[in-house]
Amino acid sequence: MLIKKGLSKAIDSRFASTATRKPTVSQGNPFQIEVGLVFGGDLQAEGPIEILRFTNRVPLMYQQGGCLLTKALESVDWKRYGLDHPGGRGLPKGPAAVLIHLASTNVQFTSEAKEAVADNEEVFEEVRRAMLEVGRGLRNHLKKSSQRKKAQEKFDLINIILPEISRKTSQLLGREEPDLAPVITRIMNAVFLEDEIGWDKHSNQAVCSLTIYNYTARARAYTILAKWPEGEGVAIAENPRGGRKETTGLWAWRLDTLDPGQSAEIRFTVSGLSKGDWTDAEIFFRGNGDIIGATKIDEKLLDEMRKMEALALAEAEYAAATMNESIQRLVERTPVLETSGESLVVSSDESVVEPSNESQRMINNPEDLRQWTPAEEVNE
Template structure:
């Protein structure tokens, strides 16, 4: 299939369609793309991009045969899928002047009041009248008759009106904590992982959802620097990590409160996923997220929630290690005492029974592996 995208209607325009014989329509989808570039130079980033993508799409099988003949396979870890986003109208505070002009040019409504009600979400007749009054425009005027000055007045009114309801977050499609954790476990095989999906929030009339996660231990190794995986609408952001708002938040958090001496020197990886109709990129390169207060707050809250679970996990793990050391120390002395008594009395005391009781007393027998409990919390 060959198609274009109608950006005004956000709809596909099919140019060519072919049906392949012998292949079920429900079996799979193939997307072919062609790129020209210096693969040896970009190889590391390409493989890393696929690796990070596999984390946020754990329901997809990804295979990559590179120009050098190397095959990279990222198998799926689940058949579950995130909820599909719902189609919605524009929020009046989220449009720019160019978009407003396009809507006016394409509308078939005959009054400004009906134009606002039909083309913008959560705008009723009462709200439309108040906006038009603020703009100094009659509700029954035909949108096609507006002058540039009147369009500018309408745009200004949309931006300054303060009684609009918040935008509808159902247009977003977050990954979800369970799928996020599934992807992280599959790719990084950590000892601990915790993911959190924050409630929907709004910045500049654009809904957004922040998802955060922390993975620790297992196959993860300390690298001497902060390990941060960033995503925008499930797209990995590989460059300019130190300029990202998430990086600065991690740097300013006192991790000693969560049992971490230094994120740079411990086997820990942070994950931040921002889902929004307008991701607040700092530059046109779209490589890092700007320090928007509303977004920064949600990122920090999400990371701190994950960190609290990590603190509990580390506390239990370190206590278990301490108890194990105590047990080994007592075991050594018990053996020495038993051997000495055997030499003196000719009979070895039942040291095994004492060691078993010691195991029970210090919790070694019931220490178990906290990983599953922590990961599923």
């Protein structure tokens, strides 16, 4: 999220996608890959995309072509994700910029100058997987934008032409103008979803609003799913429609009936974020028929996400239980000393220690210990 926020501030763009891979190990050295991609805005559409390379937060300024991070980016077929990639070689072209960060306890460079990362199969694969992840986000964004643009053009055209036809025809026939809503619905024959993410400065919360329009001839029923930045200290604050949690960072609402020509709104707020942390929503759906502006949920991928979440939770519970058992065994093995009258009694009843009269007097009067303590120790 910090990468997305930083990129959005540094580069004026319309879309930002980030990916953080889980820490892994190569040749005994732990490392982690972070990737961010921004698209559109003031970025130049002509020429190769811009690459920002970092290792342990230090920028790499030279030898871009010989760097492992660049090679991993070039290995992706960016045509599948909406960028121009002639021949599938070299850097893709388009209004985009990519940030790649390698964090490791021991980064392997090509030379002592530390200008480029040396070849490493494990690091290469992790960077490539992160690239594929942000690429999928870009592809979904471009697809959704294209669908919305075409639908909006069609809708605007219909709303310009049909009223004129209706008005002229009514004048010729001497009749009242008919209600055009059912006609527009039959012509459009689609369900639209518009999403908007704003910021409420009074409550310091992100506000997500989803509006679904049914421009078809029959009633529809859908389950709408929204991806939100769930994390430590981040939670859904207001959610009038309720719904349920599908998995980490994915919330679902059921729309049982959406009549023809009608619309429904889903609105919820998220606390624990700063302004600009969450700017783009990923919306999915279940149900018959497509929704322009949303993607049909991949149930297999969702099941896999649930299994991974359940496995991580089970591992955490097992680790906590093992820790508690170890502490309990340690406590049981450690004898506890208790004072009882004239003697110090060991709770395990293995032995009884009888203190001398002088020792007992010092226990009752700790200040008397000073006369038995060397002066230099007292000063310390």
